[in-house]
Amino acid sequence: xxxxxxxxxxxxxxxxxxxxxxxxxxxxxxxxxxxxxxxxxxxxxxxxxxxxxxxxxxxxxxxxxxxxxxxxxxxxxxxxxxxxxxxxxxxxxxxxxxxxxxxxxxxxxxxxxxxxxxxxxxxxxxxxxxxxxxxxxxxxxxxxxxxxxxxxxxxxxxxxxxxxxxxxxxxxxxxxxxxxxxxxxxxxxxxxxxxxxxxxxxxxxxxxxxxxxxxxxxxxxxxxxxxxxxxxxxxxxxxxxxxxxxxxxxxxxxxxxxxxxxxxxxxxxxxxxxxxxxxxxxxxxxxxxxxxxxxxxxxxxxxxxxxxxxxxx
Amino acid sequence: xxxxxxxxxxxxxxxxxxxxxxxxxxxxxxxxxxxxxxxxxxxxxxxxxxxxxxxxxxxxxxxxxxxxxxxxxxxxxxxxxxxxxxxxxxxxxxxxxxxxxxxxxxxxxxxxxxxxxxxxxxxxxxxxxxxxxxxxxxxxxxxxxxxxxxxxxxxxxxxxxxxxxxxxxxxxxxxxxxxxxxxxxxxxxxxxxxxxxxxxxxxxxxxxxxxxxxxxxxxxxxxxxxxxxxxxxxxxxxxxxxxxxxxxxxxxxxxxxxxxxxxxxxxxxxxxxxxxxxxxxxxxxxxxxxxxxxxxxxxxxxxxxxxxxxxxxxxxxxxxxxxxxxxxxxxxxxxxxxxxxxxxxxxxxxxxxxxxxxxx
Amino acid sequence: xxxxxxxxxxxxxxxxxxxxxxxxxxxxxxxxxxxxxxxxxxxxxxxxxxxxxxxxxxxxxxxxxxxxxxxxxxxxxxxxxxxxxxxxxxxxxxxxxxxxxxxxxxxxxxxxxxxxxxxxxxxxxxxxxxxxxxxxxxxxxxxxxxxxxxxxxxxxxxxxxxxxxxxxxxxxxxxxxxxxxxxxxxxxxxxxxxxxxxxxxxxxxxxxxxxxxxxxxxxxxxxxxxxxxxxxxxxxxxxxxxxxxxxxxxxxxxxxxxxxxxxxxxxxxxxxxxxxxxxxxxxxxxxxxxxxxxxxxxxxxxxxxxxxxxx
Numbered sequence: 001x002x003x004x005x006x007x008x009x010x011x012x013x014x015x016x017x018x019x020x021x022x023x024x025x026x027x028x029x030x031x032x033x034x035x036x037x038x039x040x041x042x043x044x045x046x047x048x049x050x051x052x053x054x055x056x057x058x059x060x061x062x063x064x065x066x067x068x069x070x071x072x073x074x075x076x077x078x079x080x081x082x083x084x085x086x087x088x089x090x091x092x093x094x095x096x097x098x099x100x101x102x103x104x105x106x107x108x109x110x111x112x113x114x115x116x117x118x119x120x121x122x123x124x125x126x127x128x129x130x131x132x133x134x135x136x137x138x139x140x141x142x143x144x145x146x147x148x149x150x151x152x153x154x155x156x157x158x159x160x161x162x163x164x165x166x167x168x169x170x171x172x173x174x175x176x177x178x179x180x181x182x183x184x185x186x187x188x189x190x191x192x193x194x195x196x197x198x199x200x201x202x203x204x205x206x207x208x209x210x211x212x213x214x215x216x217x218x219x220x221x222x223x224x225x226x227x228x229x230x231x232x233x234x235x236x237x238x239x240x241x242x243x244x245x246x247x248x249x250x251x252x253x254x255x256x257x258x259x260x261x262x263x264x265x266x267x268x269x270x271x272x273x274x275x276x277x278x279x280x281x282x283x284x285x286x287x288x289x290x291x292x293x294x295x296x297x298x299x300x301x302x303x304x305x306x307x308x309x310x311x312x313x
Numbered sequence: 314x315x316x317x318x319x320x321x322x323x324x325x326x327x328x329x330x331x332x333x334x335x336x337x338x339x340x341x342x343x344x345x346x347x348x349x350x351x352x353x354x355x356x357x358x359x360x361x362x363x364x365x366x367x368x369x370x371x372x373x374x375x376x377x378x379x380x381x382x383x384x385x386x387x388x389x390x391x392x393x394x395x396x397x398x399x400x401x402x403x404x405x406x407x408x409x410x411x412x413x414x415x416x417x418x419x420x421x422x423x424x425x426x427x428x429x430x431x432x433x434x435x436x437x438x439x440x441x442x443x444x445x446x447x448x449x450x451x452x453x454x455x456x457x458x459x460x461x462x463x464x465x466x467x468x469x470x471x472x473x474x475x476x477x478x479x480x481x482x483x484x485x486x487x488x489x490x491x492x493x494x495x496x497x498x499x500x501x502x503x504x505x506x507x508x509x510x511x512x513x514x515x516x517x518x519x520x521x522x523x524x525x526x527x528x529x530x531x532x533x534x535x536x537x538x539x540x541x542x543x544x545x546x547x548x549x550x551x552x553x554x555x556x557x558x559x560x561x562x563x564x565x566x567x568x569x570x571x572x573x574x575x576x577x578x579x580x581x582x583x584x585x586x587x588x589x590x591x592x593x594x595x596x597x598x599x600x601x602x603x604x605x606x607x608x609x610x611x612x613x614x615x616x617x618x619x620x621x622x623x624x625x626x627x628x629x630x631x632x633x634x635x636x637x638x639x640x641x642x643x644x645x646x647x648x649x650x651x652x653x654x655x656x657x658x659x660x661x662x663x664x665x666x667x668x669x670x671x672x673x
Numbered sequence: 674x675x676x677x678x679x680x681x682x683x684x685x686x687x688x689x690x691x692x693x694x695x696x697x698x699x700x701x702x703x704x705x706x707x708x709x710x711x712x713x714x715x716x717x718x719x720x721x722x723x724x725x726x727x728x729x730x731x732x733x734x735x736x737x738x739x740x741x742x743x744x745x746x747x748x749x750x751x752x753x754x755x756x757x758x759x760x761x762x763x764x765x766x767x768x769x770x771x772x773x774x775x776x777x778x779x780x781x782x783x784x785x786x787x788x789x790x791x792x793x794x795x796x797x798x799x800x801x802x803x804x805x806x807x808x809x810x811x812x813x814x815x816x817x818x819x820x821x822x823x824x825x826x827x828x829x830x831x832x833x834x835x836x837x838x839x840x841x842x843x844x845x846x847x848x849x850x851x852x853x854x855x856x857x858x859x860x861x862x863x864x865x866x867x868x869x870x871x872x873x874x875x876x877x878x879x880x881x882x883x884x885x886x887x888x889x890x891x892x893x894x895x896x897x898x899x900x901x902x903x904x905x906x907x908x909x910x911x912x913x914x915x916x917x918x919x920x921x922x923x924x925x926x927x928x929x930x931x932x933x934x935x936x937x938x939x940x941x942x943x944x945x946x947x948x949x950x951x952x953x954x955x956x957x958x959x960x961x962x963x964x965x966x967x968x969x970x971x972x973x974x975x976x977x978x979x980x981x982x983x984x
Contacts, residue, residue: 028805028807030805030885030886030887031801031805031806031807031886032807034797034798034800034801034805034886035797035798035801035802035807035810035813037794037797037798037853037857038794038798038813038814038817038857038861039813041817041854041857042813042816042817042820044835045820045828045832045854046816046817046819046820046823046828047816048831049827049828049831049832049835050820050823050827050828052831053827053828053830053831056830065830065834105718108714109715109718112711112714112715113715115711117711117712117715121970123715123719124974125967125970126719126722126723127718127719127722128966128973128974128977129722129726129963129966129967130722130725131977132911132962132963132965132966132973133915133959133962133963134914134915134916134917134932134958134959134962135915135917136915136917136932136935136936136958137915137932137935137955137958137959138725140935140936140939140951140955141725141728141729141952141955142725143939144728144729144732144948144951144952145724145725145728145745147948150740150741150745150948151745152745154744154745155744155745155746158744159744185721185722185725189722190977193974193977193978194977194978197978203397203399205395205396205397205398205399205472206399206401208361208364208366208393208395208399209393209395209399209400209401209460210401211365211366211385211386211387212364212366212386212387212391212392212393212413212464213387213412213413213416213460213464214385214386214387214388214413214416214417215412215413215416216416219416223401223412224401224403227402227403228402228403238822242822242824245824246824246825248826248917248918249917249918249932252917252936252940253917253936253939253940256940266826267824267826270826270829271826271829271918274829274830275922280830283830284830286826287824287826287827287829287830288827290824290826290827291823291824291827294822294823294824298819298822302819368698368699369697369698370697370698371696371697371698372696372697373694373695373696373697380694380695381695382695382696382697382699383695383699383700384695
């Protein structure tokens, strides 16, 4: 409503005499022209491309998208493919661990940073710098550190600790943890910064009141401050979560899905079928499944954040 | 007699900035003390020091005869009420009141007894199951007072508790705090920048500026016998009229040559009543009409501006070359350009030395 | 008094006879268990965060025999730039063996125009959304934000087809277009929130003075938006520089950005791996965002947080 008010002031005087057409279409014209890139992006990319992908996931397109409709055939094949199923399982296990650990460590570090410590900005710089790096860089460094022969394992064995084993990157059962170490290295600092901003947003007088009440610091964090940070926590979960679903570059650089197919993830499956597997329909079906996952995560969040506002305050 | 709260040579520095300077203050048992001053004068800082929320740089604090300088806030025997209420948002009113007691491991029936008593005193029983978000500002502030009440302490600290409320609620709660004080007879230390709150609530007011207490006295003395120009100008609305001039024992000569007799004025030390000085007269002490003529000093003036305030009327004029306001009853008809006789008794005013700004 | 226990470590002061009278600040021992725990945990984590940076740099200065027989913790015996030179000029990045330098210049050629175009469009969007709302503008914005959470894989193939139709697939233009599209949600949000925080009276005053859409934008809004432009700049330059997916799909082999070529050096290498060259190449690729990070300091943090604050 506020928008109409802005240009009605002028509308009353000038456009009042100049006809209906000008009033509805030409008014605010420069703004509409300026917003064309945004409108085009929304309509063509975010709506159009999504619909296109969903539609063609029901066709038997192979090297080129064709119109032959085959119903859920691509999806049946998708869930009959062990590589896809492993990808999904991997994403769920990695995602759960990564989400929980990122949030816990992020919160823990933020609490420590909140204790009026010295060198706060130095610690923050150290924790956040990995976030500025490319996933490719992160993946390659950790690939080198975890190299079984010359990395940490080799070094400790050469130093005389012959039983030392750290071969997660080459061990199908442990490779997800290798991914986790690299992923946390990159993401925890970001989560810490978010949480710290949340902590600093808590009214100072709440802390004073808790001290007068004699509530121990840890108890204040757990029982009073943490529940007050609901907004920041939800934001962190949504951002970390959407990052996890997108997980691609890090896997490509660190393990390239290996050993075997033990660290495959959905995003990589989509890419491989679309651009190297020559089975577009299959790739689109997998992409649609990713879209579905995000919608399932996003809708409750959007509801809580925007729909449920009336009840919250 | 033992003081309820005693502050000895208290200083506080933040780095090189001196916030409080060798401050001394003794508060009697059951006394209502208001710390009054503009923002940044150190009044909230002083309160936080008493509460133990700020570490002092030097000096000592005694509460109930015990040296609490190094004690944790919870052990000092104080309760505190904050401007933003500082209620725990996700807990019900009942839990807000009881949380501190639960954490301290108090017995359940004792907690219940205390919460019930506080709820009864503050009349918040129907609200016990609600969360702070569902309370009005006034209700929240009652709950915040209740949280101090359940601690069963001798000293209550209020940090601008009414500043977030609108004018109407503010005066309602003001009365309620006064009633609470009369019922409980606790020592209360109350920080505010609102002089009406200070004048209405306090047994004694401490007016602060730059970390130093300027005057500590009952509201009547503060209002009628301010110790210096600062206090005189700070208290009172509209503020006191000031006329600069020179004293020579029996009369005061304003800068434009107007002579005002001062024989009736009770100087602290008559011998020092010479030299450059400032005469302060409160607007309501300037009388008009027949009353004016009886005053030791009266003159005819022209009214420049009239501000009707409802209960009374404020008028602007010029006396001795200075803009001066005076109050008239609302039924007296005044208008700009009108000429009339006004007068006042310097005995009801105050003289301050221009040099030291102190009262003469 | 009950406070004597706490005062045990304090310097003696003028007392009342039996106990030291508390006076002045609370005694604060230099080491408390609390402090020790806090700092040791923080320092432990700092090792975790710093270790890869150290390994990366140390390895890049070593020779291959040194790597094979030494250990990963050791400092290089001497500073040896051979690996850096090789990484920059002659290591094989897939089909060609010209080192990372072409990739670096490709990244520059992608990053500069993408950053400028995406920021300009987003600034105009944010301005229009705040001050010149039109019917449906908020809906478009909502879809834009929601769309930013959808995995890129969903849009990838249709965008390939669109860029093919536009005859720009496999060129720099295609990557620039894609970066502009996917940078739009976060940047628009950033600018929208910023413009909304400016006093609206300013805009109204300008309108009363008769200024139009573009004049207000260029003469009033832009001069006031320097801080947010810097934040957007940091966000975009690091984001685009670090991109892998769009580069590998849309740029075409000739225009592969640095990240893609770096990955090729390490993961598609023939013969025995040269770890020192790999690490030199990795440091080189990470250098640009790292420099931006260290130079921008708090602004980077602000950019990171801005991305998280919902409008």
